[in-house]
Amino acid sequence: MSQNSSNQNKSSNIHLNTDLVTVLLIDDQLIIGEAVCRLLSKEPDISFYYIDDPAQAIQKAIAIAPTVILLDMVMPDIDGLMLLRWFRSHPATCDIPIVMLSSKEEPQLKADAFAAGANDYLIKLPDVVELIARIRYHSKAYNNLKALSAAKATAQLQAKQLENTLKQLQTTQVQLIQTEKMSSLGRMVAGLAHEINNPVNFIHGNFAHLHNYMHSLLDLIEIYQQECNQNNPKIKDFIEEINLEFITDDLPKILSSMKMGTERIRDIVVSLRNFSRLDQAAKKAVDIHEGIDSTLVILNNRLKQGIEIIKKYGELPLVECYPAQLNQVFMNILSNAIDALLEQTESMPKQIVIHTEIADNQKIKVIIQDNGPGISEEIQNKIFDPFFTTKPVNQGTGLGLAISYQIVEKHHGTIQVKSAPGKGTEFIVELPTNLPS
Template sequence: MVGDLQSNSIRILLVDDNPNNLKVLAEAISTCGWKALMATDGESAIEQSEYAQPDLILLDVMMPGLDGFETCRRLKTSRITQPIPVIFMTALSESTDKVKGLEIGAVDYITKPFQQEEVIARLKLHLKISHLTRTLEQRVEEHTKELSQSLEQLQSTQLQLIQSEKMSTLGQLVAGIGHEINNPIGFIVGNLTHIKEYTHGLLRLVDLQQKKLPEIDSEVADLIEEIDLEYLIEDLPNLLQSMQQGIIRLQEISLSLRTFARADIASKVAFQIHEGIDSTLMLLKHRLKGNSERPEIQVIKKYSSLEPVQCYPGQLNQVFMNLIANAIDAFDQCHLSGICRESNKLPTLTLITLTDAQEDSIRIYIKDNGSGIAPEIQARIFDPAFTTKPVGKGTGLGLAISYQIIVDKHQGKIQCLSSPGEGTEFIITLPLGNSS
């Protein structure tokens, strides 16, 4: 309906079993430039209302078959016809009958016999009220939509700020840790080579001396027994080898830290995805080990041959960290509750990568065989601040930030597939294009 009450686009449905009443009402309505639609019973009135969508209905109460009250009741239960204002026409003067009609959903009553001037005045009033109501509803809907968009934009901005701050802080922290680790590692590596050479020389000297001087005095013999020279000679190379392996492990951790938190926020760079996943696994290696609650988490890697991807490596590594850490948390909780212990399943984390030539993209699958996620929770896992973890164990931002990194920053996709009791799988799709 339009605001102009003289518009010929306004349609009034007249419902009365008396043809004379319909004719009089139609003539009165035509003087206002409105179009009259007519029905002589309740069933046809409902049918016309559904397909013609009149702006207002004048409905007689006393009709054979379906009376006005039941007709109005059915109109108000239909989503299509419910908003149409209904005015009853009746010879009934009892207030209880009028109250009954208003309770059903009518907006007014016109008492027969009626005056044309009164009918037109009431029609104009309710057409105007209807128009104002619809205009108000439309404005409320528009404002609600604007507020919803503003809220989404605010949440997105908050996530960007949180993510940028986290990445900046993490980058500074890791850079400092890497620097502090590298200095002693370099010192130990440099000296370990000399220690091995010195030790080898001393052991050769001891061996040669024992061969050249088989006769030894009692004091030397006592010392040899005290230090268990034979075991010392056998075990010392093993100790040095263990030290060297420990240094190699420290170097791997240091490299993983540098790979994990690369300072590349400004622009995309070419990055090998497998390096990011492996560096994340290295940093979480201590959490993959078995504990008093559960056995060691088995990691299965099925890597395809991937070409480097233009991306923000530090941010992608943050996604890998969030997803893998969440899987470990899920295993811990599953075994703590006893669910996974009862099933006797070995906790397994499967990592798969492959290239989708048709979509010019790569896919990364991160799958666990834990307890899975309920459908009602799956629908909300990417919502900011939503978490199922106990207080103090999670902020609810990890997956929301991961979604923003993949979808907004990399124009990719992230999906969650899960069945309770079967496990959870996250699928990340990243385009191979060079857009930045």
């Protein structure tokens, strides 16, 4: 193998100047290599390399990265067309311009060369002016292709970076909105629960005393009736007027109903506090069913519009989580289910089924399914995107499910949707029972 030593030193500048040309000649005849070297030696912008062993051609081409390859059509050990196909099949050399050299100018040979991937075809030895012109033409085209590919790759990388930055900005924005939303909701619910809790506890705590006082007074009336003159017309008329017998019978019932009412209010207050869980900002092992039930209490007024809740709770272990955030997930999913059912015009029963079970690998699964109008496949691919909403203006922010997705991701879980138009919608939330440290 021989090589033009005067041009070898210039090869280090090839990648710095795209106008420089690097030529690799592959020919088994040394005399051809020397002849081409002489033809190109006066061109300062052309670096020339020659190899007479085609078996080393691929490795040599990868090493020097030529901008043009001159390839002998006929060689004794490896056919030129076969080597041409090897170049075209290798990712490092597949785009390099290849000019086939042959002593024969037969149309079929040219057709075979172009069919195998050649860029040009010359008769050995060509005129020096034509050879240099074709080398520069193919080299410039190849350098332009590389520059275009590099610019395209850079543009794609920048576009990807911009896309990732946009997603990060959207995620940050959603997180800020979710944090403020949960903080405001939590403060409002906790404050409401506190304001209701104090007077209700006062009323409820006095029921025992009121019960005793009432029975004491009723006993006193009974004794008075037994011991005093029953013929006093004034007393007798008043007893009949107020229907004392009915009052005596109904008063304990009224008191019992009032006590049950205060107990219901206390249960609602407990549910409100469980939903807000401001005292549990850190992760904590909780009963998932308790969070779902608390959420249903908050939504009870909307559920009264003809929506039936069917609970199919399984035996679940305590789940380590951020309780208030998970309650927000249940709130968003259930609110969307209620919206879908209330928009449904058909007279069929409106139902939401909540199913819980233990999944594999120390995970639990919460499935919330409605029999509403369903969601098209096109929309399903977007429902977790921030700010995407199908609701009218001022009726939806498009953040509920995006926030839910982030919360579930934060808990190292998954949230999926299964739906089809006319067949309802099913949300599947899968959560680990223990959060990684």
